[in-house]
Amino acid sequence: MxxxxxxxxxxxxxxxxxxxxxxxxxxxxxxxxxxxxxxxxxxxxxxxxxxxxxxxxxxxxxxxxxxxxxxxxxxxxxxxxxxxxxxxxxxxxxxxxxxxxxxxxxxLGRLFEAYEKLKQKLTAEGLFDAARKRPIPAHPAAIGIVTSPAAAALRDVVTTLRRRMPSIPVILYPAQVQGQGSAEQLAAAIQRAGERREVEVLIVCRGGGSIEDLWSFNEEVVARAVAACPIPVVSGVGHETDFTICDFVADRRAPTPTAAAELVSPSREHLQGQVELARRHLARALGRLLTDKAQRLDFLSRRLKHPGEHLRRQRETLRLAEERLRRQLQGLFEQRRWRLQLAESRLGRHRPDLAQHVQRLDRLSEALHRAGDNGLNRRRLTLVRLAGTLEAMNPQAVLQRGYAIVQKADGRAVRSPLELLNRERVTLQLAEGRTEAIIEHPAGAQPELPF
Structure with missing residues (x-):
C-alpha cells in the first residue's frame, strides 16, 4: 500500500x-x-x-x-x-x-489437535454443561474406584479414605489406565459400576504422567461412559496442572487422586469434632434445663403448704384484722364524741334568740306573699295583652274573614299577579282547608300590580 x-x-x-x-x-x-x-x-x-x-x-x-x-x-x-x-x-x-x-x-501437535477437536464436539453436545453436574453425597454408604490395581494412585486414595473415614466400604473396579486398550477397559469398568449400583460415588483416577500417559482419559469412549454413568463421578487424573476430557465430563474434578478421595469422603476428625461440639452444646442446654426445673421445683415447694398451716395463717390474719378494726372503731368513736362535746360547747356560747327570729320570720313571710301576689297580677296582665296581640296577628283569623293564601307548586306564597303564569296550577289556603285552582288570564289582558 x-x-x-x-x-x-x-x-x-x-x-x-x-x-x-x-x-x-x-x-x-x-x-x-x-x-x-x-x-x-x-x-x-x-x-x-x-x-x-x-x-x-x-x-x-x-x-x-x-x-x-x-x-x-x-x-x-x-x-x-x-x-x-x-x-x-x-x-x-x-x-x-x-x-x-x-x-x-x-x-504433540496431533494429540492436541485431537484433544481440541473432541473437546469442541462434546462441548457442543452439552456434556460439559454445569446444569448436568450432580452433587457429591456428603456421607456415601460406599465408594467405588476405577483405576489399575497396581497404580500408586490407588494406594494414595485408599490410604486417604482409611485415614478420613475407615468405616466406608471401598470397591475397586480394575482397569488398565495406560497403553493399548486401556480406554475401553476404563469405559467398561465405569459402565460396570453404574450397572451394579454398589456405591454412591465413583472415583476415576491415576497418577501424573505425560500427555501420552494420560491419553486414555482423553478418549471419547471414556468421556461418554462417564457422562452415561448413573452414579456421580469424581475425576482425579494426573497432577493439578493436568486437564483431561474426563475432568470436564465428570461431575467434579479433583486436582490429584488424593484430593479426589478427600472430596468424596467426610473427615472422621471433623465429624468427631462436630459431634463433640454438639455434645457440649447439648450438655450445657440440659444443664440449664435441669437448673431451671430445679429452681422452679424449689419455688413451687415453697408455695406448697399443709392445709392446716394455711388455715392457721388465715386465722391469725383474721385475728389481726379484727384487732385493727376494733382499735380503729374505738378511736373513731372517741374522736366523734370529742367533736360532739366541742360542738355542744360552742352551741351553748352562740345560742340565738328564737322568739326574735320567729317574729322576723313571720314578717318576711307576709312580705313574700304580698310580693308574690303583686308579681303574679303583673304577669297575668302582660299575658292577656300578648294573647290579644298574637290573636290579631294570627293569619288564621284573617282567613276566617274570607281571605285566602295563594301558593305556587313549590310552596311559595304569591304576592303579585306577575308571578303567575297562564294555566298555572296554584293552591288556595282557606280558613277551613285547602283547594287548588288554575290561573286564567283574560285574552289580551296583562296582570297588573295594584296601585
Missing part, C-alpha cells in the same frame, strides 16, 4: 500504530508458530504474557484467560510449544505481538 502524503498531512502516533496494526492483521492469516516460552508472567487478571523465541529472534505473545483455561496443561518457562494466533500490534506501546488462540506442546 502506497500513501500519497503532502507536507501538511501530518498524522498522530496512535493513527500510525492503528494503520500498522490493520496492515498486520489483514496481511497475515492466523499462523502456527513454534518456539520456546520465555519471561512467562501470569497476571492477576488470569492472562499470560510471555516471549516466544528461537535461536536468533523473539516476539511478544499474550494469551487471554478464557483461552488459557481451556488448554489442558499449564505453560511453563522454557517449554517448547507450538501456538496458533493472530499477528497484531499493541497500539499503546507500539509493540509487535501475537494474540494466541491455542497452544500445544511441541511434537
Amino acid at each position: 502506497i500513501f500519497d502524503q503532502t507536507h501538511n498531512d501530518v498524522i498522530s502516533v496512535s493513527a500510525l500504530n492503528r494503520m500498522a496494526r490493520d496492515l498486520l492483521e489483514s496481511g497475515l492469516p492466523a499462523l502456527w508458530i513454534g518456539g520456546e516460552i520465555s519471561n512467562l508472567t501470569l497476571a492477576a487478571s488470569g492472562h499470560a504474557y510471555f516471549l516466544l523465541k528461537d535461536g536468533s529472534a523473539q516476539i511478544r505473545c499474550v494469551m487471554f484467560r478464557h483461552k488459557l483455561a481451556g488448554l489442558g496443561f499449564r505453560p511453563g518457562e522454557g517449554m517448547q510449544v507450538e501456538l496458533k494466533g493472530l499477528v497484531t500490534l499493541y497500539e499503546a506501546r507500539g509493540e509487535y505481538q501475537i494474540n494466541v488462540d491455542s497452544m500445544r506442546s511441541a511434537g
